[in-house]
Amino acid sequence: MPGERFNILRFLLNHSTLVLFIAVFALFGLSSPRTPVEIAGITIDFPRFWSPENIFNMVKQAAVFAGIIGVGMTFVLLTAGIDLSVGSNMYLSVVVSGLLMRSIGLEIIPALLVSLMVGTLFGAFNAFCILRLKIIPFMTTLATLVIGRGLGTFLTDSQQIDFPERMNAFGQTLVFGVIPMPIVVFGIVVLVSWYILSRTPFGRQVYAVGNDIEAAKKAGINTDRTLAMVYIISGFCAGLAGFILASQLGGRVDRSFAETREFDAIAAAVLGGTSLFGGAGNVFGTVIGAILIQMVGTGLQFNLVNLYLQPMARAFVIFLAIFFDSLREANMKKLKRRFIRPVEADAPPEPQPSSAGD
């Protein structure tokens, strides 16, 4: 039946990122190298892309590269703002804790707290420029992108920082002996953020501000405080993500550390359905977006795609997702179009129960 097919198409469009996610997972799996695995006495060639180790690995990398900062970015995008300084913030906050670990022998937990503090202050500085100095978010965070990277380079004399060995050990921690630490941290960040956004007054006000800031002011919402908080949260996430990323890289941080991470964060959020115009989106979408981006990267490596083509291929997948999204928008618009009279086909109308008096 044609009606049926139409609905399937609509379902696919409405869940385009999820569909893309499954398609990418399936395609890269089928084309990836295989390892013989024995399951219940039968030996089959199991795609390495689908192996639990690889899946864990992809989620872990998604968490540190785009996931945690993507969640922070989701808060900012929900208010129709943007934070371009995330990558630089990650660098600066890890430089400060790294220098302290080396000079005064700071332990892991205090060092983590230092990174969180630097990241949060960085975010607060963004908020200050945006709300007190009234510089638009794009320009503010473009400036702090340069400032943060510059300050970090200055503090390190542009030298690579080698963290003590305990940083590497921290990065390899397995929670309950099985789950890599970054996945657990990511999980906590996601759950707490989901709770804040959907269950607290502040979270709902974030959505309200993103929907219509003038109306929010008139309704008596403290919009300055709400906006300040989202940049501070994004800064906090950057500090956290910076520290954990450094621990994953074996504790070596050079001046290109986390460069352009902000773009993956934005892409993850947007892939997950967060609107750049504010007011729409949620953190679970961002999780899917972040993992999708990582999956494409890993899949390309598995399939030995030319290293120089990989960024383009990744960009293509992001493009595809956004394209589907705009198709969906157009389709929704069409559905919402007001009909003021019955739609008549050129063919004779279907027989209807005859009305009396006709």
Add this chain to the structure above:
Amino acid sequence: MTAFLELQDLTKSFYGIAAVKGVSLNIKTGQTLGLIGQNGAGKSTLMNLIGGVVHPDSGEMRLTEKLYAPRTPADAQRAGIAFIHQELNLFTNLTIAENIFITGFPRKGVLGSIDTAKIKSLTRDLLASVGLQLDPSTNVDRISPGERQLVEIAKALYQDASLIIFDEPTTSLTARETERLFAIMNQLRQQGKGLVYISHILGDVKKLADEIAIMRDGELVAYEPASAFSIQRMIAQMVGRSIEQLYPPRTAAPTNMPLLAVEGVNAAGIVKEISFTLHKGEVLGLFGLMGSGRTELARMIFGIDAFERGNIRVEGESITSPSPRKSIRHKIAFVTENRREEGLLMSIDIANNISLVSLLDFAGGLISVIDQREMTAAAQQTAQVLQLKSGDIRYQHAKALSGGNQQKVVIAKWLLSEPMIFIMDEPTRGIDVGAKYEIYTIIDRLASEGSGVLIISSELDELIGLCDRILVMSRGEIYGEFSREQFQEETILRAAFRQDDTAIPHNHDGVREEAGKQD
């Protein structure tokens, strides 16, 4: 009926022009104060002063005898003053319940999360008190404008407002929704709330208000019990002179030279087989109820929306695949019903708004540089012709103008491109009596100079007063056609409601009978 809010000698100026001049008023509880005045008379500024959106230059306010000087809208809210604005202030991405409680969610548990069960049950009660049976967790983008209005009132009730200010609340409501709103307003008044009702529909004001205050040019010119006012007197005091005639006399007769011919335009589900001709020097009215397809048709003629079959000719020349650019080249102008969103660049100065359509006419040289001086001079001249009331058009933004003057800017923009065909969709919506008359005069002048004007309006009086011919649209079809000598309000309305047998059934095919029964 004690004085709840006392305004004493309030004054506020913008750009050196006084918007509110020495206004003193007593707003009482248990009463409805009708506030009327032309656009730009200072009503909105006065309300913004009360709401803490802007702050007075001089004068003071007293709330139950204590000094009241709100710095922010939140201060006004805390003082028990609520606003129901013309543009609603609801968040369409949140639920009804969340909208009502957005600034004061009840919390529960150690984590202080929103007590969803509580806001739902409280919302259900609040909605019931304004006669709405909606699920509190419905998203606001799924409910109608009328329902949104009532949700705003429910919100005001929740905030326990003692004074509720309604600013043009009925513009987007159906007749039934308006009735319901008025019933609830009466009920609120009886409960001892103070109400302020601002509207251009003077009959409604007369019906609802206990006292009426009239503003003109920022000053309070009359403030008396409602019984002291007739509609005539209200108009006279708003305008500052009495208007004998609401419509200017037509100065020239239409010709029979076809200018715009619409031939069998069809779009499934929207319009069906629309055919008509607009002649040189003619003012042609297009009447229909809301949702009859008038605006949709206008958009198709101008080339904004696509249609499936049919043809549009300008002076015999067929426009293939119409687009706004092509229409402009064929000297068609489209004054949209939605001037805020579609007609104006609100945060751009007036001069640039006026010259927008004909920008290239002022460009010269190899790389098409705009001659700013010539452009401003031309804009200035058109503004003068239309008697635009504004500050310096080079610096004042369109959003700082009153509704009537904004509409003049939209018309000026098109005038500058010297069109032959004007399509005007609700050109006088939300505009006061004085400005309306000026716009009617402009329309008459355009026709006398040989243009053709197609006016869409839901105000039948206006079309009868202005047009040479009226087409009636109903459910996407042209359902009747009336020439000037046939103009009779009742007959035309009957056609619009499809209750008429005498109307010339234009493309009438009998299939629509059952459609009419749905009403």
